[in-house]
Amino acid sequence: MNIKNVTVIGAGTMGNGIAHLFAQSGFLVNLVDVNAAQLEKAIQTISKNIDRQISKGTITEEQKKNTIANISTVTDVAGGVKEADLIVEAATENIELKLKIFKQLDDTAPANAILATNTSSISITKIASVTKRASHVIGMHFMNPVPVMKLVEIINGYATEQAVTDSIVELSKQLGKVPCVVNDYPGFIANRILMPMINEAIYSLYEGVAGVEEIDTVMKLGMAHPMGPLQLADFIGLDVCYSILNVLHDGFGNPKYAPCPLLTNMVTAGYLGVKSGEGFYKYVAGSKDLTVSGRFK
Numbered sequence: 083m084n085i086k087n088v089t090v091i092g093a094g095t096m097g098n099g100i101a102h103l104f105a106q107s108g109f110l111v112n113l114v115d116v117n118a119a120q121l122e123k124a125i126q127t128i129s130k131n132i133d134r135q136i137s138k139g140t141i142t143e144e145q146k147k148n149t150i151a152n153i154s155t156v157t158d159v160a161g162g163v164k165e166a167d168l169i170v171e172a173a174t175e176n177i178e179l180k181l182k183i184f185k186q187l188d189d190t191a192p193a194n195a196i197l198a199t200n201t202s203s204i205s206i207t208k209i210a211s212v213t214k215r216a217s218h219v220i221g222m223h224f225m226n227p228v229p230v231m232k233l234v235e236i237i238n239g240y241a242t243e244q245a246v247t248d249s250i251v252e253l254s255k256q257l258g259k260v261p262c263v264v265n266d267y268p269g270f271i272a273n274r275i276l277m278p279m280i281n282e283a284i285y286s287l288y289e290g291v292a293g294v295e296e297i298d299t300v301m302k303l304g305m306a307h308p309m310g311p312l313q314l315a316d317f318i319g320l321d322v323c324y325s326i327l328n329v330l331h332d333g334f335g336n337p338k339y340a341p342c343p344l345l346t347n348m349v350t351a352g353y354l355g356v357k358s359g360e361g362f363y364k365y366v367a368g369s370k371d372l373t374v375s376g377r378f379k
C-alpha cells in the first residue's frame with residue numbers, strides 16, 4: 083500500500099506529535115481538529131519542538147521549513163480526509179466520540195484508506211465494528227512525547243488484514259520507530275502491564291508499606307526504570323490511569339484490576355497529577371523540582 087497523504091484527527095498532545103513526526107518524514111499531513119484554536123496551538127508547539135531539535139543539531143532550519151510546509155490544518159473532518167491514504171485518529175479518549183468519528187471516516191475517506199487509532203485502551207475490534215472496512219482498521223499506539231519515544235504498539239483488531247498490518251509495520255520503521263504487533267485484548271500490552279504496576283505502587287502507599295519517594299526510588303534504582311511508578315502516574319494523569327484500570331477491570335472481569343481506593347479518591351477530588359498541579363508530587367509552574375505532596379509526608 084502506497085502511503086503519501088496522512089490525515090491526523092485531533093491536534094492535542096498526541097495529535098501534534100504524530101503530525102510533526104509524519105511531516106518531518108516527508109509525508110503530506112492534514113491535521114484536523116474541531117477546535118480552531120487547538121490547531122493554532124498545535125502548530126506553535128510543533129515549531130517550538132523543532133527549534134529544540136535544531137538546538138541539539140538533529141535537524142536543520144531547512145528541514146524545519148519543509149516540515150511545517152508539509153502540514154495543513156483543517157477544521158472539517160470530511161474535507162480533511164478526502165485524499166487520505168492513512169488516517170490516524172488521536173481525538174479525545176471517549177468511546178462514543180471515537181465510534182462517531184470512525185463512522186464518519188468510513189463514509190468520507192477513500193475506500194482503500196487505512197483507518198488507524200491511537201487509542202490507549204478502547205477496543206480496536208469495537209471501533210472497527212461501526213465501519214464497513216474492519217479489515218482496514220488497526221491500532222497505531224504512539225507513546226508520549228511522540229517525536230522522542232521509539233515504540234509504536236500496533237494492535238490488530240479481530241478482523242484486521244495481514245497486508246494492512248504489514249503496511250503499518252513498514253511505515254513505522256520508515257518513521258524511525260520500532261513497531262511491536264500485538265492482539266486486541268483490554269489494555270493491549272503496554273497498559274495491561276504498566277497499569278497494574280502503577281496500581282500496585284499506589285496500593286503499597288495506601289497500605290503504608292513505604293512512602294512516595296521510597297517506592298519510586300526502589301523502582302528507579304532497583305529496576306532501572308527512568309521514572310518511578312508514582313511519578314509516571316502523575317505524568318500520565320491519574321484520571322487516565324483510573325479510566326484504563328476500569329477498562330481492564332470491565333474487560334477481564336477480574337478484581338485484580340480494580341483501581342486502588344486511594345486512586346479513586348484522588349481522582350474524585352481532582353488531584354490528577356501534573357495537569358492539575360498536584361498528585362503524588364506537587365508541581366510548580368516553571369520549576370523542575372520534584373517535591374512529594376504534603377498529603378504524603
Ligand SMILES: NC(=O)c1ccc[n+]([C@@H]2O[C@H](COP(=O)([O-])OP(=O)(O)OC[C@H]3O[C@@H](n4cnc5c(N)ncnc54)[C@H](O)[C@@H]3O)[C@@H](O)[C@H]2O)c1
Nearest residue numbers: 092093094095096115116117120172173174175201202226
Ligand atoms: N496523552 C498521552 O500520553 C497518550 C499516550 C498514548 C495514547 N494516547 C491516546 O491518544 C488520544 C488523544 O489523546 P491526547 O492526550 O492527545 O488528548 P488531548 O485531549 O490532548 O487532545 C484531543 C484533541 O481531540 C480533539 N477532538 C475532539 N473531538 C474531535 C473531533 N470530533 N474531531 C477532531 N478532533 C476532535 C480535541 O479538540 C483535542 O484537541 C487518546 O485516544 C489517548 O488515549 C494518549
